[in-house]
Amino acid sequence: MSRLLRANFSRLWKTTAFWGCMFFSVAVPMFMEILDGIIHGIFVEMYNTTPIPLFFSAVFAVMYIGTDNSEGTLCNRLIIGISRVKIYLANFVTVSCGMLLIFAVSWASRLTYTIVRGGRIDIKAENLALYTVVCLAAGAAMMAVCTLLATLITSRSVATAVTISLTIGMFAATLNLFNFAQSSFAAELAYNMLPTSQVSEIQTNVAFMDSSPEVFTLARTIEPLWYSLGACVSFTAVGALLFRKKNLK
Amino acid sequence: MSRLLRANIARLWKSRAFWICFAAAAADGLTRFFSAYCGSRECVERLGGMLVSGGTNVMFIASIFTALYLGTEYSNGTLRNKLILGHKRTSVYFANLVTVLAGTFIYAAAEWLITLAAGMITGGSLGMETEEFLMCAAVYVCSLAALCAVNTLIGIIIASKSCAVVTTLALIFGTIIISVTLMQLLSIPKVAEHLETAETGTVRLAISSEVNPLYIDGTRRQVYTFLNNVLPCGPMCWLENGALPEGGETLPMYSIGVFAVSTAVGVPVFRRKDLK
Numbered sequence: 016m017s018r019l020l021r022a023n024f025s026r027l028w029k030t031t032a033f034w035g036c037m038f039f040s041v042a043v044p045m046f047m048e049i050l051d052g053i054i055h056g057i058f059v060e061m062y063n064t065t066p067i068p069l070f071f072s073a074v075f076a077v078m079y080i081g082t083d084n085s086e087g088t089l090c091n092r093l094i095i096g097i098s099r100v101k102i103y104l105a106n107f108v109t110v111s112c113g114m115l116l117i118f119a120v121s122w123a124s125r126l127t128y129t130i131v132r133g134g135r136i137d138i139k140a141e142n143l144a145l146y147t148v149v150c151l152a153a154g155a156a157m158m159a160v161c162t163l164l165a166t167l168i169t170s171r172s173v174a175t176a177v178t179i180s181l182t183i184g185m186f187a188a189t190l191n192l193f194n195f196a197q198s199s200f201a202a203e204l205a206y207n208m209l210p211t212s213q214v215s216e217i218q219t220n221v222a223f224m225d226s227s228p229e230v231f232t233l234a235r236t237i238e239p240l241w242y243s244l245g246a247c248v249s250f251t252a253v254g255a256l257l258f259r260k261k262n263l264k
Numbered sequence: 265m266s267r268l269l270r271a272n273i274a275r276l277w278k279s280r281a282f283w284i285c286f287a288a289a290a291a292d293g294l295t296r297f298f299s300a301y302c303g304s305r306e307c308v309e310r311l312g313g314m315l316v317s318g319g320t321n322v323m324f325i326a327s328i329f330t331a332l333y334l335g336t337e338y339s340n341g342t343l344r345n346k347l348i349l350g351h352k353r354t355s356v357y358f359a360n361l362v363t364v365l366a367g368t369f370i371y372a373a374a375e376w377l378i379t380l381a382a383g384m385i386t387g388g389s390l391g392m393e394t395e396e397f398l399m400c401a402a403v404y405v406c407s408l409a410a411l412c413a414v415n416t417l418i419g420i421i422i423a424s425k426s427c428a429v430v431t432t433l434a435l436i437f438g439t440i441i442i443s444v445t446l447m448q449l450l451s452i453p454k455v456a457e458h459l460e461t462a463e464t465g466t467v468r469l470a471i472s473s474e475v476n477p478l479y480i481d482g483t484r485r486q487v488y489t490f491l492n493n494v495l496p497c498g499p500m501c502w503l504e505n506g507a508l509p510e511g512g513e514t515l516p517m518y519s520i521g522v523f524a525v526s527t528a529v530g531v532p533v534f535r536r537k538d539l540k
Contacts, residue, residue: 032430043438050445050488053478070437074430081426172335172425176328179433183324 019097019105024112032078033113036071040121043067045128057136058143060129061122065150065214068114068121070182072154075117076110076161077178081171090263103255107162114154122147146217152243153213157182159247160210163254167261185211207242208249268351268359275342276363281332285325285367286374292321293375297382308388315376316400319500320440322375323411326368327432330415333367334360335425344539353535361416361527368412372404400508403499406519411436411496413526420534436497443501446492454479493518 027033044064055063083089083106092102161178168174192206206212216239276282296318300307307314337343337360346356390397415432422428455476480488492498499515502508508515 039434043441047441047445050442050449074434078426078430172332172429175426175429176332176433179430180324180328183437 016101016105019092019101020108023105023109027079027109027113030075030079030082032075033117036075036078037117037120040068040071040117041124044121044125048128054129054132054134056134057126057129058146060125060134061143062146062150062217064121064125065217066186066211068118069150069154069157069210069214072110072114072117073157073161073178073182074175075113076158077165077175078171079110079113080106080162080165081174084165084169085171093263099259100255103162103166103258104251106166107158107251107254110162111155111158114158115151118151118154149213149240149243150217152240152247153210156208156213156243156246156250157210159250159254163250163257166254166258169263182211185209186215189215207239208246210243210246213239213243265355265359268346268355269362272359272363273366276333276367279333279336281329281336282367285329286371289322289325289371290374290378292325293318293378294382296321297379301382301386308383308386310391311380311383311388312390312392312397312400314383315379316397316404316503317505318375318379319372319404319407319503320436320497322368322372322408323497323500324433324436325371326364326408326411327415327436328429329367329371330364330412330419331428331432332425333364334416334419335422335428338423339425347539354531357416357420357531357534360420361413364412364416364419365409368408369405372408396508399513400503403508403512403515403519404503406516406523407496407499407503410519410522410526413523413530414496417526417530417533420530421537423539439495439497440501443492443495443498446488446498447501449480450485450488450492452476452478452480454481494522496522 044067047064048060054060089102093099160181164178164181165171165174168177189206189209189212192202192209192212297314300314343356347353392400414435418431418435419428422431453476492501493515496519499512499519502512502515
């Protein structure tokens with residue numbers, strides 16, 4: 016497993032998709048900030064555009080894992096005797112670390128920009144840590160979904176189209192499921208399991224925070240964390256099982 | 265050129281990506297109608313607005329189809345074979361552009377027909393003046409054509425199918441976000457309204473005498489308006505509200521301009537491209 020991870024990480028630094036997605040996850044929020052022209056506090060600036068690094072992390076994950084299929088790296092690994100579960104988990108760990116780096120660089124750029132432009136520091140350290148953990152947990156759940164799709168769909172282009180469509184579909188479903196979640200347990204469970212719903216909750220909190228800094232509930236933020244971790248474990252377990260049985264032709 | 269078109273259209277009918285995207289467009293039309301119908305039964309009285317407001321979804325589906333269809337030409341070696349047989353690169357480019365336009369308008373037609381059929385069954389009507397509807401339809405068609413030209417440019421230049429898919433989808437997603445942001449900024453009113461209480465105790469809406477500090481005017485407004493009109497999704501985002509903005513009659517001209525520029529750039533770039 017350690018050799019797999021070493022090989023994966025050395026490939027990660029050389030992957031154009033990784034650096035491209037990192038660039039866009041910094042550039043797009045910055046461009047929107049320039050259009051907007053208003054400097055908010057650090058809390059809003061850092062977390063209001065969380066869907067953007069989440070989206071680009073999904074793109075990076077599917078492009079990275081898809082290359083394994085298309086270049087024959089996956090076949091070579093199986094031929095030398097590495098188990099399928101280890102390959103799957105190594106890929107998941109690698110893309111999760113890539114996601115972490117993309118988020119870190121995106122947030123660091125937003126933080127630097129806000130401090131340089133004189134934005135107010137309106138968040139306590141423990142709240143900053145909590146929101147960061149929730150975002151990263153949602154990101155990990157998204158990486159679990161992307162790893163499942165990219166590993167099971169052999170064609171890289173089809174996997175990319177499906178993953179991007181699914182990611183955008185998840186964002187749209189989040190908006191629709193929110194209304195039904197109050198009245199139906201199934202809808203509530205589906206809503207909470209979606210990685211995009213956690214990000215959407217954070218954006219809702221950001222909107223409240225910007226207008227009224229005192230309106231902030233910790234309990235509402237911690238609960239989604241368990242759903243994200245549950246989704247992460249579930250999708251990883253299902254993906255590893257399906258990959259073991261997949262006919263790689 | 266006619267042979268190229270015949271071959272492209274024949275391949276189109278056999279393309280799995282085309283039929284999957286066709287099903288998605290039809291399903292989208294049905295879903296949008298029933299979603300609106302469940303929200304309010306009176307929506308069938310404004311079928312015209314519903315028809316023209318689904319353009320961004322069609323753009324999204326068309327982008328996936330274009331990237332997969334044109335990317336297959338590179339991966340299968342079809343493009344190389346066409347050039348070996350002596351077809352000019354310009355002819356190949358235009359044949360692909362026409363095919364992509366055909367596919368996109370088939371999706372738009374499928375969505376419109378499904379929505380119209382569902383609306384007629386439930387006793388709906390257009391709900392708009394004919395002239396207004398035709399103007400909206402012209403904006404809709406020209407925006408789709410502009411997007412097809414941009415997607416063809418990207419699909420022809422990028423050899424990797426997956427990179428083309430990512431680029432076209434990211435372009436659509438990004439331009440929608442930018443257009444929505446620009447529309448929000450341009451919609452900020454010039455004078456702010458606020459509630460005030462009169463001496464008699466009644467509350468009324470009053471208009472401030474001072475200019476709203478957030479209002480965008482001057483050169484910045486002109487730049488934002490131009491940018492929003494030029495982006496492929498900009499006019500479509502206006503139509504999402506079911507009607508055109510003030511001065512919206514000029515929007516088709518911007519789309520035609522984008523179409524012409526994209527094609528004018530794409531043809532020479534493709535002619536010089538090293539196909540390895």
